[in-house]
Amino acid sequence: MAVFVYKFGGTSVDSVERIKAVAEKIKQARDQGDDIVAVVSAMSGETNRLTSLAKEMQQQQPIDREMDVLLSTGEQVTISLLSMALIDLGCPACSYTGGQVRILTDSMHTKARIREIDDKNIKADLGKGNVVVVAGFQGIDDKGNITTLGRGGSDTTAVALAVALKADECHIYTDVDGVYTTDPRVEPKARRLEKITFEEMLEMASLGSKVLQIRAVEFAGKYNVALRVLSSFKEGGGTLITYEESQMERALVSAIAFNRDEAKLTITGVPDLPGVASKILCPIADKNIEVDMIIQNIAADSTTDFTFTVHRNDYQKSKEVLKQVCRDLGAKQVTGDDSIVKISIVGVGMRSHAGIASNMFKVLADEGINIRMISTSEIKISVVVDEKYLELSVRALHEAFGLEKENV
């Protein structure tokens, strides 16, 4: 008898009908003899409703402890309704808040980290034949305060429970039916992947693919929990996220990711002295602006050009900061471009194969696409190109690396 943790996000439980459909899905699995722990989010829209109530209540800064008390009611509503739906179908079930499980976290309200999960009560309930329905996103600290885990917290709850219960698989039910070789809205030939490695999934999440939260993937990878992404609304096996198997026939490139929200900034003619990079980036960080790619070239005249990318929303603010830095350092000038995109190829197969990067650059060159920046990691190559070339680049690379076919 296998143990599965199923996680259903907000859109999967956003109405009475959908909660009933989720209950049917769980009942089918249980009828096959498996133990099921279901982790659920707040009904879609509920968190926004509660957040706007809280905003009306506070003129001053938000009060994190009370935000957690407020927001955690969202999942508590869902666990009770789903348990009712299950019991109504003749499937015994029992709901648990984060505190009732006991999902012990630190005391960092609104972004708490899980420290420990007590599996005693859940195991006892599974032993009695119950489906256990757990509120995602929430926990309790060692003083009994209600905490929440921040963005994507329900995925984290599901993975942490799968670890604690030594579950066979953790299923993340969402509104897409798996992980694709690239976004099907850009390349209609994009293909659902049967399998992907944790490392690839991590790179893709960090590159803007929003199927799973980075934190949950990291957690699953760390404890080697087989993670499966699949649709709440369509049948299908989804995509299994797991460790690389040596036997597995690997494609060189598994997927193409991209991010439209990029802008790049360059400061030229910076005196090439030690510590100059931190003098440029610290004032940016002080404004809470996150920097993505960073490139530095050494010029012939003992000055250097320094380029980095930021989120497009932070472009103007970054430019202002950088102009001051330019004056302070006696650099030449600040230039920038907020109509660029980042395109990345991802694949563990790259590790053992040379020539992938040059192949990528050639594909883009053949299409007349100018590469503005390059950045690489062991299993990823990212390039920055003009925004207008996004679709062309993605389709050309998808074709060139044969992603529409399985296991090349």
Added chain:
Amino acid sequence: MAVFVYKFGGTSVDSVERIKAVAEKIKQARDQGDDIVAVVSAMSGETNRLTSLAKEMQQQQPIDREMDVLLSTGEQVTISLLSMALIDLGCPACSYTGGQVRILTDSMHTKARIREIDDKNIKADLGKGNVVVVAGFQGIDDKGNITTLGRGGSDTTAVALAVALKADECHIYTDVDGVYTTDPRVEPKARRLEKITFEEMLEMASLGSKVLQIRAVEFAGKYNVALRVLSSFKEGGGTLITYEESQMERALVSAIAFNRDEAKLTITGVPDLPGVASKILCPIADKNIEVDMIIQNIAADSTTDFTFTVHRNDYQKSKEVLKQVCRDLGAKQVTGDDSIVKISIVGVGMRSHAGIASNMFKVLADEGINIRMISTSEIKISVVVDEKYLELSVRALHEAFGLEKENV
């Protein structure tokens, strides 16, 4: 420094504006140096919203444990919002769910009884200068299941906390500004009472006056917690409910209560044998019909007439049951009337004064009002009259017993 428990019902917290007004009221009290524990209900309408979600979820009978998980979110939302409003006003505050306080109850979901309250955390918070905001209506059983206390549960929570904390007074803020000598909609001269005894309040509550739940009044009386009913929306001292003080100058009659929802049924010519009353009333009780007043007369011909009153909604059902009883007992016939009302005079002063009843009957007779039934207790006399005489009776009695003037 005094300790007060303030309780605010659903209509007092049904919008952002009203919650802010409640926060202002609490802050004023705290600024005078008092310790305040605020008990709040769910925002008005929230319980209905959650209940109808639950109804949609369940075709079969309701699942009480999960109903409690669901409904308890209502107060949890209010405690967090009120705490935010207080902190935003610069008044330190901390919210508590029933489980966090630890309000330990039995495991009778949807109608649990409080067993024990742990005052440790609340006292520590008060000691730090915090206002403590507690979710009414909810508790936790010894296995950690969430329970709710049933109708009027928030009043009960407030009184129980006042007992546990040895509070100086428990204030019940509601949408009326106190307890009146009678309903001002019937007698505009009705006067707010400064004080009323627990016993009088209990009689009035059981007679249909809906200011306070019987259970909370009983609880307060049992533990001698001074209870004050006052308005959330208007200034004023409200009505203090307390034990009779011997020094206190007492009116003979404190108030006139009435109940419009009555119907009466009579079965005549019942053989006057032992056990006949239970043979009549058991079949009624078996149908879950509550019986209010009961009167039995012995007739000359060794048969008896038996009359009782029920809620008007149960009139037809009761009549059907009684017709069968009539056949079974070989009684004469069943008659009834569903256009009657009950009018009661209440007052601890009655105890030591004879002649109150005859005075009451004379007042009604002088107005040509026919009394259909009479029932008395130590501090109450109730009569049943035709519905059309309700207003006339109430005003005549209010005048005759001088209730528009203080302390006659």
